[in-house]
Amino acid sequence: MRMLRLRSQTIQHMDSQEKIPAFGESATAAALAKRPSITGLIDLDVEQDPSWRPLFVNDVEGEVPDVGEGSGAVEQEPSKNKGKEKSHLYADGLSGANVQAPPILGDNLPEGLPCAYQIIAGRDARKCPQYDYSNLYNGLPVPELWNDKGDTLVYLCPKNKTTPQGPSFLVDSLTLQSTSDYWGTAFSPVWQGGFEIDKSTYPTANFALFFAADRPDGRNEETDPLALLRHYVTMRNVFACMFDSFCVGLIEEDSPLLSDLVDRMLMYFDGSEDSLGVRLSGFIRKSGLWDVSNDPIKAVDLLHLAATYEMKDLYLEAFAHSVGMWPQVLDSKAHEVLPDPIIALLASHHKKLADTIGVFSQIMKGFSLKELWAFSSPATKLPSAVRKGYESMRTFLYKYYTSLFQEWPPKDLTTRPVLLGIYSDFCALYRLLVDRQYTSAEACACYASLVKYVQALHYIDRTICNRDISIPYGIPILPGYFAQAINESASIRRPEIYRVDMEEKLKPEELDRVFENMYSAPHIQNSESETAKSITTAFIEFEKSLMRGKTVKGVAETRKGIWLWIYAILDIMAELSVETGVVFKDDVEYLLCADTTDVFDWDGKRGKEDIQQSAGSGDTAVDRRDLEGNNAQPGAQPPPVVRSSTTTRPRVTRAEMSYPWALAKTPGWCIGARERGG
Structure with a gap:
């Protein structure tokens, strides 16, 4: 869903009969x-x-x-929605003293994909380290999520793919199994059957997990490059949350980063709702995902998540930003996911403001x-x-x-x-x-x-x-x-x-x-x-x-x-x-x-x-x-x-x-x- 961006208007000089020294x-x-x-x-x-x-x-x-x-x-x-600039700051070029040069991406990448960056709280994309997702996209090991002593290979493709890409992550199975019932099932013999691990290449690996992109028509595999990239980044962030790494964002308009992450976490943490709230809250804070400034869709996503799991500080941050951006929230129809009582609160607070x-x-x-x-x-x-x-x-x-x-x-x-x-x-x-x-x-x-x-x-x-x-x-x-x-x-x-x-x-x-x-x-x-x-x-x-x-x-x-x-x-x-x-x-x-x-x-x-x-x-x-x-005149007590x-x-x-x-x-x-x- 694309937000309408408001263009700043040029300030015209006002004619004045009084001669007032002009400021530089x-x-x-x-x-x-x-x-x-x-x-x-x-x-x-x-x-x-x-x-x-x-x-x-x-x-x-x-x-x-x-x-x-x-x-x-x-x-x-309505405020100029500069926050969208956080997601497409590179659309108009990468010049500027504070803008880092984009990383050199691998050759095996489709053209036209957005850049990515490491999310840091309080910084816009131009001031954050840029992220090279070549390995992630091409099924090669991702360094920050590759533990040489890990026992679980994680593939971001279907298990039955004719020419499967290589594993992206190597992690510890005990950490996963301790989080929710979902992971216990994922390591069952039924799920682990039908795939043989290359022990000569991955000697410590005993398990393999596959996470394919959602099929657009229910039968065929996803082939759209942007949809695949979003899937890879989302899954990378899911595992970053579980294994204490940083979060990555894509520089694009209306990025569904937070909502996609939450949807996946809700799925993979089924049966452990209490620990999910604590884990997600900590990851969102540490990774900077709770910086929702200038982004009405992200603000509402965080507000919904915080309300669901009673994350007080995150709720307050998202609420204040959502009230300030309420006209943009309404334009984007992002508020439709919220319960009616919260919508009423946002509307009444914005009216008072x-x-x-x-x-x-x-x-x-x-x-x-x-x-x-x-x-x-x-x-x-x-x-x-x-x-x-x-x-x-x-x-x-x-x-x-x-x-x-x-x-x-x-x-x-x-x-x-x-x-x-x-x-x-x-x-x-x-x-x-x-x-x-x-x-x-x-x-x-x-x-x-x-x-x-x-x-x-x-x-x-x-x-x-x-x-x-x-x-x-x-x-x-x-x-x-x-x-x-x-x-x-x-x-x-x-x-x-x-x-x-x-x-x-x-x-x-x-x-x-x-x-x-x-x-x-x-x-x-x-x-x-x-x-x-x-x-x-x-x-x-x-x-x-x-x-x-x-x-x-x-x-x-x-x-x-x-x-x-x-x-x-x-x-x-x-x-x-x-x-x-x-x-x-x-x-x-x-x-x-x-x-x-x-x-x-x-x-x-x-x-x-x-x-x-x-x-x-x-x-x-x-x-x-x-x-x-007291209506007394001077002199009265x-x-x-x-x-x-x-x-x-x-x-x-x-x-x-x-x-x-x-x-x-x-x-x-x-x-x-x-x-x-x-």
Whole structure:
């Protein structure tokens, strides 16, 4: 069954009235292909060292063109099925630095047969050792499965063939007979009769086994070269599984490698189903057969096998890939072999994933959070300077990403590399601006003027993300705030006390001193190179230009508006960024963030993940109710400080596995949080 391959579309340059410095190709490659991993961002001591040239100086007041609902929408395209390239990478030639030269095959081979390679987990065919199947095809000894002390000859042809080819394998009969009833029968006198072993050529051999290719019409022998080659490779892999050797794959489209192997193993292990699951699971892991990335047919085959024999880890890997490739699975009709409950699970998880991607793409295409400024939103009650900061950040993001991608929105916005690249950018901004010492509830306990702002952040959680939890450290560093000490015994001070005169208009030199304390990560030094760009260095230049001539209060209010965007994008993308339990991710363009909790559905019952953890430190459900129920004006008593919660949730949500929560759990996150003073 041949999959439809989706061709990548050429990215067209978008006309723009604004003159924005264009990034070079190397910069785009660095931004997309060489981004630091999200996991790496958790290490607070590791700093990026990007080089850059100023992108934003004084031009920060431009407007982002509004994108209508029916214009410029990003449609989620089915992912480019690059995984098929794993099976026909040599179709267009074997050139390239990382491509090994094909082995010299024997002369007695039909023309047009595909190449073969040793399967290695996590590598595509071009980076795997290529396999010479000349001996296998021509009935000669295969070195890796030829034991000079073995007593069983294995032929891959009919026993009664007029001119039988020679044996391919020489193995130990005791190993075979110990695996299942099938092999015990195979060594019976009835099966062994009718063939005389050449003891002069094979002195140790006492038995002979024959495995002929399935007859296409039930009577005549198979003569098609490709069908014979597939048979030889499948049988070689069966014996490789039993005798601890490597697995071989053919470079062809829609290779039935895994399904053929499983069918044969089910046949030869009849009567030992329990040991078959263990043996197959080990072989699939070791040989790399569980790398099903970009191959919907192979993913479904592995999912079916893992469900049949309750191979949990293999099931999770195949499930995540099958959800990401669900449109391709449906096109190939590969899902028809699966039980209805598993099909229903895959379909529902893909729909949930598609809905989340839809929300993300709709917001990103025009950098618009319309729900945030709805009449019922607490954000509408914030000072106008907050809205201006929000609009300025919207402009910054539009300019930055238009310059990076050459157009906005890019056609591949919802592919995994681009999506996670954008998420990495916002993780870096979060790390740069977040106040590491105070949860939102603690900040509101000292400053009642922050209550409405934190309510606006929680409105994003509840209305836009349909989520009942909030980022644990949800406020940015705000100049002038937090002059009051927070500790277990201190009473709430009133009125609000600030470190500086909030109405003081900052001179340029004073603004520089303020900026020294406005970032939680050390300032990133400029590099001589002008090709590599970093959103953090571009953002710092943008923000410094934006804050010129403002009062301390104006700087703080503007920072709040900027933070609304960072908080919202991290919140929206939280679950899209979590790829728990997925091993093979390289060169994958579809998303691998499907929720695999409670997806086991074998034997008519679902297994439950035993994840029972207490709610983490930070903003809890109690914090939210306190904030949402507090409509007091500045000067009124704010909600009490909530330092910990005895409330436990049955399991950690997927959002809580994303970057802000993971970062908050790193060592040293809150050093000095209880000792900070005025």
